Amino acid sequence: MSIQVLLIDDDQEFLDVLSERLAIRGFDVTTAVSSRIALDRLKSESFDVILLDLQMPEMDGLQTLEKLTDMVPGQQIILLTAHATVAKGVQAMKLGAADVLEKPIDIRELVEKITKVATAKKPAPQSGKFFHQLFKKRTP
Amino acid sequence: MNGSHGKVDTLGLDYFGRMTASISHEIKNGLAIINENAGLLGDLVALTDKGRPLDPARLETIAENIRRRVQHADDIVRRLNQFAHSVSGPVTTVTLREIVESTVALAHRIAAMKGIAFTFSQDDTIKVETIPFILQNMVWICLKNIFQRHDSDTNLTLDFAFQEIETDVVIVMNFSHEIDTAATKAAISEEGKPIILFLKAQIYNDQTNRTIQLRMPKKFID
Structure with a gap:
C-alpha cells in the first residue's frame, strides 16, 4: 500500500508540480492550498505524513503545526521552509515536527525522509485515523 | 550623527x-x-x-x-x-504614488500573507520633495502597524489616495473594512516618531471614514 501524503502549501503551482513528482515515485498525494483546508480534510481523512510549508497566509506554519499535532497526536509532519533558521527548526521540533527541509528541495532527500518517518513511528491511538475508524465502526 | x-x-x-x-x-x-x-x-x-x-x-x-x-x-x-x-539617495522630487507603489511592491508578500490587497485612486501626479528611502520607511511603518491590527480572517483592501493642501501633500489610506484607526494611528506615531519629526509630518485618523492620513510639507525642510 502506498504512503499517503498531505502536502500543504499556499502556492498552487508548487503543489501541482511536487505532488506529481511524488506520485511518479509511488506516493498517494493529497494537496491543500491553505492551513484551513488541510485542517478540514483531517476531520475526515488521515495521512501517513504531512508536508507543511512554514510560511503560510492566515495561519503560519508553526501555528498550523500546533493545531495539527493537537488534532492528530503522533501525526508525522515534515516542515518545508524557504529559510530554515536554527531557532525555528528547534521550535518546530519541540512542537512535534519529525523533520525540517529547506526549499528548494532535493527530491531524493524528501523521498527518503517521507519513507523514513512514515515507517518509523505509527500514529498514536488517539490519532485522527483511530477516531475515524472508531467512528466508522459505530456508525450504523 | x-x-x-x-x-x-x-x-x-x-x-x-x-x-x-x-x-x-x-x-x-x-x-x-x-x-x-x-x-x-x-x-x-x-x-x-x-x-x-x-x-x-x-x-x-x-x-x-x-x-x-x-x-x-x-x-x-x-x-x-x-x-x-x-538607501543613500539624496533629496529628490518624486510623485507620492511612486513612493507608495515601491513600498507596497516590496511589502507585497507580507501583505498577501495577511490577506491585504492594495488599490490606488487618482491623483497620481502629486509630487513631494523628500528623501525617498526615509519616506518609504514611514509608509512601511504605517503598513506594518495596519497589518498588525488587521484580523487575518478577513480580506482587507487598502486604497491609497493623494492630496495637495496648500504647502502640504497628503497620503490618504482608506480601509475597506473597519479597523481601529485611533489605535493604529497611535502605534504609527509612536514607532515612527523620529521619522515624523525628521519629515515634519503629521498623522491623522478618521474613524468614521475609515482613513489614516500622512501629511507632510511638499518641500523638504532640512
Whole structure:
C-alpha cells in the first residue's frame, strides 16, 4: 500500500508540480492550498505524513503545526521552509515536527525522509485515523 | 550623527533588514518552484524508459512555467537592487504614488500573507520633495502597524489616495473594512516618531471614514 501524503502549501503551482513528482515515485498525494483546508480534510481523512510549508497566509506554519499535532497526536509532519533558521527548526521540533527541509528541495532527500518517518513511528491511538475508524465502526 | 538622525538610521536599518529578508524569501520560493518544474522535466524524460511517451504540449507548459517564474524572480531582484541603491539617495522630487507603489511592491508578500490587497485612486501626479528611502520607511511603518491590527480572517483592501493642501501633500489610506484607526494611528506615531519629526509630518485618523492620513510639507525642510 502506498504512503499517503498531505502536502500543504499556499502556492498552487508548487503543489501541482511536487505532488506529481511524488506520485511518479509511488506516493498517494493529497494537496491543500491553505492551513484551513488541510485542517478540514483531517476531520475526515488521515495521512501517513504531512508536508507543511512554514510560511503560510492566515495561519503560519508553526501555528498550523500546533493545531495539527493537537488534532492528530503522533501525526508525522515534515516542515518545508524557504529559510530554515536554527531557532525555528528547534521550535518546530519541540512542537512535534519529525523533520525540517529547506526549499528548494532535493527530491531524493524528501523521498527518503517521507519513507523514513512514515515507517518509523505509527500514529498514536488517539490519532485522527483511530477516531475515524472508531467512528466508522459505530456508525450504523 | 545626532540622536534624532541616529534613530532615523536605526529605523532605516530595521526596514532594510525586514524587506531584504522578505524579498530573499520570495526569491527562494520562486527558485523552489523552478527547481520542481526542472525536476518534473527530468522525471518525464526518465519515464520514457518505462514506455511513457513524452507529450510535447506538456513539456511546453512546463518550460513556460519556468520562464514565467524566472521573469518573476528577475523582477524581484530588480526591485531589490533599486531598493538597495535608494538607501543613500539624496533629496529628490518624486510623485507620492511612486513612493507608495515601491513600498507596497516590496511589502507585497507580507501583505498577501495577511490577506491585504492594495488599490490606488487618482491623483497620481502629486509630487513631494523628500528623501525617498526615509519616506518609504514611514509608509512601511504605517503598513506594518495596519497589518498588525488587521484580523487575518478577513480580506482587507487598502486604497491609497493623494492630496495637495496648500504647502502640504497628503497620503490618504482608506480601509475597506473597519479597523481601529485611533489605535493604529497611535502605534504609527509612536514607532515612527523620529521619522515624523525628521519629515515634519503629521498623522491623522478618521474613524468614521475609515482613513489614516500622512501629511507632510511638499518641500523638504532640512
